[in-house]
Amino acid sequence: MLTGQVLLERIQKNVGVPWQSQRSDGFSDGILHGSADTSVTGIVTTFTPTLEVLRRAVASHKNTVICREAPFYSRGERAPLFWRNSPAPPKEMTDNDPVCRAKQDFITQNNLVIMRLVENWDARRSDGQLRGLVRALSWEKFHFPAKSLDEYDPRNVRFQLPKRSLGRLAQELQIKLKIHGVRVIGDAASSVSNIALTHGLLLVADSERMLREQGLDVVIAGDAVEWEAVPCFADLVTAGKVKGLILIGQQASEEPGSGEMAEWLKSFISEVPIEWIPAGEPFWVLS
Template sequence: MIIHKRFVTVLLTVSAISLSLSAQTSGTPLTAAEAIKRIIAATGATPPPDTVDTIKGGDPNTVVTGIATTFLDTYQVLEKAVADNKNFIITHEPTFYNHPDDMTVLGDDAVQAQKRAYIKEHHLVVWRFHDTWHLRHPDGILEGVIDEFGWKPNQSTSDPNLFTIPQTTVAQLAGSLRAKTGLHIMRVIGDPKMPVTQVALMPGAAGLTRQVKMLERDDVQVLVAGEAAEWETVEYARDASAQGRHKALILLGHEISEEAGMRYCAEWLKSVLPGVPIEYIRAGEPYWMPGQ
């Protein structure tokens, strides 16, 4: 009986793999270039002329064996993708340490060179999916983050970045977000006991102007964002709080504030590229805290 059950289990597993491979190999094999075309078309958005959504390494004619989405294709993420037989990596942020992935910035730097060599050695294709994913309606990153926070019912019908939540305090809101994201490091500015019902969410690094414009609004008490320069939005929020204004700022970190959008991307892609093995690989926080 045990042998029979094991046989059935193996048979079912082999059948599932065969069906998956059949879906991929029927007709013309799916190349990275073709996958990119289908993904962009499925967003319904048009990449800007100066888009950073380009291939950062690898041959676009490579046949896709599997896809890994990630917030950022760190060296460890690339290693995990290779181990999982995922040769097409879709990253939201840069591979080579600056927004346009201009490798001349660091020249012949050894770290950059080894990462580039690893991509070539393992026949990977790395494509950035940033501008078009944000331009999708709804914004792919924002949609994933809202799902993770459970804030969809609280979202404004007039502005997708605004939310009305049950009354809480800044400290309680920060604690709730920490629990939902599993982050270790969070920065909070403002009175921890301040009552809160009106929240703005701006994942990533929206910049001084957009972040301050949001905090200026009468219908925003707390801005939840990814990151900000310490002499910019951070000090604006600290001064606003010191002046007795009902304002606070919660910084989750760029990675934590957007990673759910790339987890959501992996699920979304399964309907865009059916039959292709797809997984999300978490880059994780880049920092650690002593004692944790």
């Protein structure tokens, strides 16, 4: 029988890196909510287990959700809410907050198992998040990885596209990823071709590493701190060092990786159906 514990052990066996249950900074992979003895009826992968995702999982008779982000808007109780660093929120939050309590009740009543898989997934030689995003964009033929590294090594972020304007590139991302909240730094008319594509949070250190290679026109990332990497790129554009920065949103940049994870799980789990249910971009924008 495939239980939550058996599923976790299969993942640990197949992930290809020494398993980290708990990092020193508190981040944790494994079963966050539900019983490890629960019989798995189906598996859903998703960026973040919103109540809508959980409802869709239940409706499709799948009781196990494997997510990148935890379900209670928090990573624990050792730091301020903005950046909590352990696998679960403080108990008083889930006990007393009506939103958390309602969500916890839904998880319990429907016998759901919530499993987080991030640190070990990201520790693999091949970056599943990058691969998923590349496939979502159909950019495989534009990828120019360093031959000394795995094709989807996290450092292999360079792509060479046919020349187009920065504005057109942003529009293409919006259409292909079916998103609304694309933000751009740079002249929309600038001609761009050499791209660095990454996912998640862009740090100043990331941009410095990418810019060591000559000829980079634009960086595409999920999001960036508006008082760190954003003004850094504004200054880089003004100085003529790079032509632009495109931020597609954390969810939009990470969600295709959950689709990649679903396909990976299918390679060694055959007893139950596996489905990727995107959490979906949470925003709409004024036109």
